[in-house]
């Protein structure tokens with residue numbers, strides 16, 4: 001019985017294209033995960049290793065990024081149709097193209113009740129957390145409460161820079177005065193009392209953190225964390241300390257120059273790893289530490 005090549009297709013999976021429309025003060029964002037797969041006259045590549053009919057998956061990737069600017073990314077259906085038609089129409093060996101797109105939705109943050117021009121949180125709620133430690137009884141009773149949240153995904157498309165950093169012989173990073181800054185924020189704060197109106201306090205702290213992220217012209221994620229913590233401690237005298245863990249979700253400007261396409265901070269590759277991980281505690285220095293407050297049991301909180 002003969003052995004033959006059956007169904008086959010190939011392409012580039014999961015290109016993380018972020019397109020910012022920034023022609024006016026009020027930016028728009030489209031954030032997608034796009035994959036392309038081609039079927040056609042590709043048997044030679046499998047059977048003999050002849051690649052002469054193969055449009056590289058790298059080329060498919062470049063096209064996905066460039067089309068977000070050349071054709072625009074205002075609806076994923078049109079974008080996907082444009083991309084698919086391009087592969088089928090321009091490469092004679094391609095008989096069909098499948099384009100799959102996931103779109104991540106973002107919601108504008110409110111600052112003083114008004115929609116912000118260039119800061120969003122990812123749709124889908126963050127997870128609220130609490131960890132308490134009760135020790136002793138009667139007059140010896142202590143209650144330590146830590147509130148917080150995790151997975152608050154927040155992004156600003158301008159108002160962030162990173163310059164003037166220490167450089168050595170391995171430094172390649174170029175300074176930038178205008179970049180996308182995004183993180184999946186974890187924040188935890190320790191209360192000095194249990195006499196707290198928990199619900200409005202949670203909402204109030206979250207609001208301060210989001211508003212500070214949006215409005216502070218950031219010189220680094222480090223500075224943003226400190227200013228967010230400081231603002232929370234200034235607003236709530238019963239918070240002793242706040243801790244942040246913030247992965248720097250890098251958005252690298254995609255190089256479209258080889259295709260003669262201008263990219264003025266409009267098309268980004270949202271890289272998932274490696275990521276910078278910036279952590280900080282902001283604390284009132286007159287208060288004693290409470291190390292047991294931070295001894296995680298599950299690792300979840």
Ligand SMILES: O=c1[nH]c(=O)c2[nH]c(=O)[nH]c2[nH]1
Nearest residue numbers: 162173219220221222248276
């Ligand atoms: O806000 C930042 N802090 C850093 O420490 C850092 N390092 C880096 O490469 N990019 C950034 N961004």
